[in-house]
Amino acid sequence: ARMGRTLVELYYDVISPYSWLAFEVLCRYRHIWNIDLRFRPAFLGGIMQQTGNKPPAMLPKRGEYMLKDMKRMAKYYQVPVHMSADDFKRIMGTSSLTAMRFITAMDMTNPQYLEPLSREFWMRFWSQHEDISQPEDILAVARQAGVSAELSQKALEMISSPTVKDRLKETTAEALKHGAFGMPAVVAHYDGKPHLFFGSDRLELLGSVIGE
Amino acid sequence: ARMGRTLVELYYDVISPYSWLAFEVLCRYRHIWNIDLRFRPAFLGGIMQQTGNKPPAMLPKRGEYMLKDMKRMAKYYQVPVHMSADDFKRIMGTSSLTAMRFITAMDMTNPQYLEPLSREFWMRFWSQHEDISQPEDILAVARQAGVSAELSQKALEMISSPTVKDRLKETTAEALKHGAFGMPAVVAHYDGKPHLFFGSDRLELLGSVIGE
Numbered sequence A, B: 001a002r003m004g005r006t007l008v009e010l011y012y013d014v015i016s017p018y019s020w021l022a023f024e025v026l027c028r029y030r031h032i033w034n035i036d037l038r039f040r041p042a043f044l045g046g047i048m049q050q051t052g053n054k055p056p057a058m059l060p061k062r063g064e065y066m067l068k069d070m071k072r073m074a075k076y077y078q079v080p081v082h083m084s085a086d087d088f089k090r091i092m093g094t095s096s097l098t099a100m101r102f103i104t105a106m107d108m109t110n111p112q113y114l115e116p117l118s119r120e121f122w123m124r125f126w127s128q129h130e131d132i133s134q135p136e137d138i139l140a141v142a143r144q145a146g147v148s149a150e151l152s153q154k155a156l157e158m159i160s161s162p163t164v165k166d167r168l169k170e171t172t173a174e175a176l177k178h179g180a181f182g183m184p185a186v187v188a189h190y191d192g193k194p195h196l197f198f199g200s201d202r203l204e205l206l207g208s209v210i211g212e
Helices: A016-030 A044-051 A062-079 A085-092 A097-109 A111-127 A137-146 A150-160 A162-177 A203-209 B015-027 B044-051 B059-077 B085-092 B097-107 B111-127 B135-144 B149-158 B163-178 B203-209
Strands: A006-012 A034-039 A185-190 A192-196 B007-011 B035-043 B185-190 B193-198
Touching: A006 A016, A006 A162, A016 A034, A016 A062, A016 A111, A016 A203, A034 A097, A034 A111, A034 A162, A044 A162, A044 B059, A062 A085, A062 B044, A062 B193, A062 B203, A097 A137, A097 A150, A097 A162, A137 A150, A150 B035, A162 B135, A185 A203, A192 A203, A192 B059, A203 B059, B007 B015, B007 B163, B015 B035, B015 B059, B015 B111, B015 B203, B035 B097, B035 B111, B035 B163, B059 B085, B097 B111, B097 B135, B097 B149, B097 B163, B111 B135, B111 B149, B135 B149, B185 B203, B193 B203
Parallel strands: A006 A034, B007 B035
Antiparallel strands: A006 A185, A185 A192, B007 B185, B185 B193
């Protein structure tokens, strides 16, 4: 981090809609707060499995509430998440592993695409309600993010390489090490150590503790 | 509710520390926002049992996080909650049923004490780390809240009456009907229907949707 600036890491998975909110809100604060924002694409499935956490919508009443909460939060933050009851089923039947590996490959080779690429994955899954698990979905998302066919193809070929797999595992392990049990997990480095803020609803608190 | 004012109900249990945050924050906003605030003492144990919800700290990583989150939130909102790892055990070994019945009895007979009495229960359990389950604890709390010995004794005698038990059950059932699966549960009445806001971290969102 540059002198006097707070390093803020956002651990996220594009399967997580609350991660999208945190992502967009931090992208806005980045220009206002004295922070260096670092995106850390990780695998939510791994975090849930390692910590024994379950998706909140597994509890029926919480699922009902999430639909209303997300509608209000999306409007409040002006992020076009459209969540319906069907999405709870859809999310259970989808794996974000290939998508997160693709994002990781892109982060390693052409990091300038990390932000638009991540955003377009959320857009496709949570706004347009289309699949993100197959190679053709992934290529469509990359095209939407302005990535050339050549670079996309190259990243797609990399997703089964140990380098990319290991990098995603390491990032996920780092999130766990910081105490994450779900996503988004925001880790702010101040007072000489990392501090975890879970969820999209502690960003004002984060601002307050880092003096913003 | 008075004309043009939004009725906001706070369903809470004094065993819930996040309920204390919501309680204090709403007590402050009450004077600034155009709302009528109504306190609805209910029984968290009943809500958890009916919905199948589990205390968040049952997940070890979430428990670790809660300690840090509560410390920061307490400081941010200037509410003297002091949570330690021991409190997770303490909360499992404590029932708030008698306390919530006592609060309910007071609400039915001398509602002017509802607010200070509730606050003193949180103060005793979450700030001073003392028990709130025995009659002597309850009388000490009531004294602290400025309730006379006579009125406290009367309320204590009422806690085993069907009237008080039923009233607490009804309030708990209403929270469930509004979709609560934990506490605090804030229900705001606007656009001709009730809207649930769960937790102490949606109060700014509530303000925004009711035009504050």
